[in-house]
Amino acid sequence: MSDYDNSGVTETDASVTASDFKVEVGARLQAIREERGLTRESAAEVLRCSVDKIGSSERGRTALSAVEMSILLDFYDVRGARREHLEALAEKAKKRRSPAPWSAAVSPRLKRFFQLEETAVRVRTYNPLLVHGLAQTEDYARALIAGEGGRRPAQVEQLVRARMARKARLNGPSPVSLTIAIPEAGLRSGIGGPELMRGQIEHLIELSTSGRADIRVIPNGPAVYRSQSFAFSILDPAGRRNPVVYLEHMLDGVLIEDAARVSEFEDAFEDMLNTVALSPGDSVTLLATVAEQP
Known part of the structure; x- marks a missing residue:
């Protein structure tokens, strides 16, 4: 320095x-x-x-x-x-500043993750079934949130607005570097119906071809790989020497900051990209194929 x-x-x-x-x-x-x-x-x-x-x-x-x-x-x-x-x-x-757009809509346990996401310079994420929040369309997000049940329509819309506000990280003068790995099966889940999923997949294609995100699809097949069955995100927040991992499960999420454990997730993610995921170009081709199918 x-x-x-x-x-x-x-x-x-x-x-x-x-x-x-x-x-x-x-x-x-x-x-x-x-x-x-x-x-x-x-x-x-x-x-x-x-x-x-x-x-x-x-x-x-x-x-x-x-x-x-x-x-x-x-x-x-x-x-x-x-x-x-x-x-x-x-x-x-x-100094106190205006609260983030999502601050009133999420539980305390998620706020620290979202704060890290807001300041991250790089996000690498994998989910075996769902598109990551930073890459969701409004309709897809609404279908997921409403489908969880137990919320009034006004609460659903508040959470949808909060999720859309997070997507601002993909724009502006210093956008986050986003890499998403998702299995083909997650793109064929039919969430919200064929038209909604087609719109979501077309959005992923646009993110990839515009350079705003690196979308890597893992095609259906017999391959088995580390971390195959659970969702996680690796975040490199600004000003921190080491990345952190956010590990999701049904009722909660866990932040992992131990450097050795984080390194295991980084290795698993890189192995996934290098051994089972398609290249960015081939991923776009497969996305287009899935979008065209009923």
Whole structure:
């Protein structure tokens, strides 16, 4: 890292979110600490806090107070323009911002995943049965959400709007890099009826041919591969050194942050792309074939 680097999120960034500044500050503090050859334990001793708090602040989960920030920057011997910039970012990290469009529509257990998704620079995802939320059409999303049952029409529409708001990550000046792996069987599921599925598949074709997403179809066949039966997403959030994994199941989802375990999912995903998934061009050809069939 240079002595002073003012790149990163700003309040005028089109995709800035409530957690962006905390993530940015945390990543910079961690980088400076490691530059100085210092440990989290030594930083915690100076602040008279737990090591967990230092780790939480470096991961962008916790904002330090102005006093804590000043003490830590003194300890790290950060001066001049670099210090001023970090202190300004830290102040922005503590300000309340308008809630994200989906914030009122999702349960607390999903909010952290969506926050990570909003700041991710890359998302790699696999689902054995369904199209990922970032690539769903409005009609497809509505059919899925309504089909889960137990919601009034107004609640269904609120969740549909929230899901569509997430798709903004595919547009703008800094779109997320999205790779979706999906089995052919998931495209032939018939959710919502033939016309609805045709529209969804045509949308996947458009995402692929426009370069907004890398869609990789796994054709029907006898191949068996790792992670075949469950859905997961690998996210590379801005400002973090290591990606995280979101593992879905029926009632909840789990975030995995341990680097060794995340690496297992990355290896499984790459193996999937390299051994059983079609190339982007061949995937588009198969998508077009499925869309034309009744």
